[in-house]
Amino acid sequence: MRVHTLIPSVVLLGSLSLTTACSSGPGAASAPDGAPSVAATPPTTVDPTKIKDLTIVNDSSNDRSCPWATSYPAVPGAEATTAAMKKYVDAYLANYLGTGGSGQASNCGGSADASEVPELNISFAFLVASGDVVGVRLLTQDRTGTGDGLTTRTYWYDGAAHASRTAIGLVTDSSRDAFLAAVKKQLKQRQGIDPNLLAELRATDIDDASFTPDGALKLSFDRGTVGVPAGGRYTVTLDRASVTPWLSAFGKRAQRQTTDPSRTLDLGATSTPTAAVPTETASGTDNTDCAQVKCIALTFDDGPAVTYTATLLKYLAQYKARATFFTVGQNVAAHPELVRAEAKAGHEVGNHSWSHPDLTRLTTAQVKQQLERTSAAITAATGTAPTLFRPPYGAVNAQVKAATSMSPVLWTLDTEDWKYRDATKVADTVIAKATRNDVVLMHDIHPTSVAAVPEILRTLSARGYHFVTVSRLRATL
Numbered sequence: 282m283r284v285h286t287l288i289p290s291v292v293l294l295g296s297l298s299l300t301t302a303c304s305s306g307p308g309a310a311s312a313p314d315g316a317p318s319v320a321a322t323p324p325t326t327v328d329p330t331k332i333k334d335l336t337i338v339n340d341s342s343n344d345r346s347c348p349w350a351t352s353y354p355a356v357p358g359a360e361a362t363t364a365a366m367k368k369y370v371d372a373y374l375a376n377y378l379g380t381g382g383s384g385q386a387s388n389c390g391g392s393a394d395a396s397e398v399p400e401l402n403i404s405f406a407f408l409v410a411s412g413d414v415v416g417v418r419l420l421t422q423d424r425t426g427t428g429d430g431l432t433t434r435t436y437w438y439d440g441a442a443h444a445s446r447t448a449i450g451l452v453t454d455s456s457r458d459a460f461l462a463a464v465k466k467q468l469k470q471r472q473g474i475d476p477n478l479l480a481e482l483r484a485t486d487i488d489d490a491s492f493t494p495d496g497a498l499k500l501s502f503d504r505g506t507v508g509v510p511a512g513g514r515y516t517v518t519l520d521r522a523s524v525t526p527w528l529s530a531f532g533k534r535a536q537r538q539t540t541d542p543s544r545t546l547d548l549g550a551t552s553t554p555t556a557a558v559p560t561e562t563a564s565g566t567d568n569t570d571c572a573q574v575k576c577i578a579l580t581f582d583d584g585p586a587v588t589y590t591a592t593l594l595k596y597l598a599q600y601k602a603r604a605t606f607f608t609v610g611q612n613v614a615a616h617p618e619l620v621r622a623e624a625k626a627g628h629e630v631g632n633h634s635w636s637h638p639d640l641t642r643l644t645t646a647q648v649k650q651q652l653e654r655t656s657a658a659i660t661a662a663t664g665t666a667p668t669l670f671r672p673p674y675g676a677v678n679a680q681v682k683a684a685t686s687m688s689p690v691l692w693t694l695d696t697e698d699w700k701y702r703d704a705t706k707v708a709d710t711v712i713a714k715a716t717r718n719d720v721v722l723m724h725d726i727h728p729t730s731v732a733a734v735p736e737i738l739r740t741l742s743a744r745g746y747h748f749v750t751v752s753r754l755r756a757t758l
Contacts (some may be wrong), residue, residue: 290366300670327407332356332546334553335613336587338367339726340374341637341698342674348674349377349401350637352611359415359438359549361445366419366436370403373421377401381624396616399425403613404636408491413440413549414535416491431514432503440548449533451498457484460527460697464500464517473512482507492539496521500530509670515679556588556607559619561598563627567749571757575717575746578754579604579737580692581725582633582671585612585619593731600738602748604628604732605688606725610635610655622665630748631668632656632687641676648684656687669751690751692722696733699724704732711737718758720751 329335332573333359339461341350351374377399401423408416415438424432437446449651452460461484468474478513489501502515521536528536569576584590585608591681597604608630624630634640634651643651650668660666670687677689694714698707707730711721725728738748 286470290538303406305556306589306713326606327410329354329407329410329599330617332410332615333360333499334361334555335615337615339583339609340612340613341583341699341724341726342697343697343722345674345676345754346398347378348398348676349374350673351401351403352636353403353405353419354407354417354615356415356438356548357515357545357553358440358550359574362415362417362436362438362719363442366405366417366447369419369434371538372401373423374401377423377425385547393717397417399423400639400642402636404640409433409535410546411538412534413547414438414538415440415546415548416535416539418489418491424642429472429504429513435489437535438530438548439534442531443549445521446531447485448500448669449484451490451527451529451535452484452527452528453529453532457526460519460524463519463690465539466723466736467517467519468502468507471512473508475508478507492536493518496525496536496540496680498524498536501655522660533635538607540681554593559591559594559622559626561594561622561626563603563625565755567603567627569753570758571746571754572748573719573750575744576749576754576757577715577718577741577746578720578749578751579691579734580671580720580751581605581606581635581723581730582607584725585616586624587616587619589728589731590616590619590620590725593725593734594622594628596734596738597748598626600680600742600748602738602742603747603750603753605631605669605690605751606656607631607633607669608659609633609637610651610658613655613662617658620662622661624665629669629752630659630663630665630667630750631690632659632667633672634670637673639674639676640672641678645680650682652685652687657680659719688722692720694719694721696721696723696730698730699735700726702727702729704736708740709737712740715741715746717746718754720754 290752297676336355337354339351339352342348351370353370355363391588403419403421406418408418417436419434421432429617437450439446464483465479468479482599493499498519500517504510504514581604584606606628608620620630632655634654635654640648642649656667668687669690670685672681675691682689696707696710701707723732
């Protein structure tokens with residue numbers, strides 16, 4: 282697909298504003314961690330750079346008729362919990378695409394009306410990563426039905442038992458009846474609660490539980506699970522004194538590691554050599570004049586990714602090629618060292634949102650949060666604020682443009698590398714279709730795309746092409 286929009290504008294869940302049912306007192310509703318909260322107590326903050334050898338597992342499409350993006354963390358030593366998240370993500374995506382073998386039809390390729398186009402976005406937020414405890418919340422936005430389409434689940438890892446735990450695993454078996462009774466008592470007082478749904482609620486139905494910094498336990502219920510859909514999400518908070526006697530041994534450790542985190546995370550994982558970060562340094566400013574020579578701008582979305590981005594940087598350095606990286610904020614936060622290496626090598630770092638949602642379907646406040654949070658992470662990593670952003674799926678409108686001072690960047694040559702995981706096909710596509718001043722769309726989260734780059738650089742360099750950043754290309758046209 283070729284989109285000729287280089288000049289002049291040569292795309293959420295970790296930061297969604299969530300609908301909540303309002304009430305006062307200790308059981309007041311609030312948004313899940315990783316989202317703007319109306320609760321008085323701020324959410325716990327986990328620095329992902331402290332998790333040794335952390336990998337973010339990303340995938341996405343670039344199909345405007347069937348947009349989807351998924352991500353979850355793989356923490357060394359917590360393989361059982363990683364497997365549980367993978368199982369959920371893979372199954373959800375298969376059902377969304379109609380490939381799950383359940384007889385469900387694909388949600389894609391239907392209405393031409395943009396407001397009716399489906400979208401799936403699964404992102405994550407760390408709740409705790411300390412001592413022998415890991416807690417992660419997956420946030421799923423599924424715009425294929427009515428309502429807000431938001432569901433949340435928490436996944437826990439118990440390092441002492443080397444086992445994955447569910448949300449209700451924070452509570453001891455013998456205390457579940459008393460625990461559930463306290464939860465129902467709070468919910469019963471809320472406006473919009475459905476008595477029938479509340480009566481049917483079981484302890485094992487609770488799939489989102491996390492601790493506040495002061496040790497209280499927050500439970501979040503998706504829209505329509507305990508109340509009428511119009512009531513939105515409901516959150517119950519059980520204070521520390523009330524909930525602690527009901528906690529399992531693991532629950533007490535998870536509570537303690539949230540309120541008083543250890544300096545390190547020790548899950549007993551076998552130590553592996555840390556992948557080397559490229560150290561190439563740009564030799565001055567790029568003065569290529571694209572009005573005088575043939576230029577092309579290679580752009581890479583969705584990273585940084587271990588270890589593919591580091592390999593890509595080495596390939597680019599071999600040909601003294603410069604490129605533009607449109608990075609996803611949650612990946613920047615996990616691997617700022619790769620983003621620093623991109624900038625140090627003379628490449629341009631742009632903003633590709635925090636968690637890859639369709640920005641045109643968000644409120645202005647949500648768009649600002651997606652972009653500003655990512656820009657802050659890029660600035661912290663490189664010392665320079667980005668001036669360009671690429672909207673996920675190329676979806677941009679006047680509201681999105683007005684929400685930021687950054688300039689939007691689309692592309693003129695789509696390799697469709699997200700669809701065809703074949704290095705030869707990707708390279709052949711670029712080589713066959715490339716024309717002067719093209720902006721080429723690729724993704725450094727796919728090893729096949731990275732493997733295609735040497736042949737692209739070798740062949741197009743022989744044809745007289747110069748590889749420049751998007752800003753350099755714009756400046757000299």
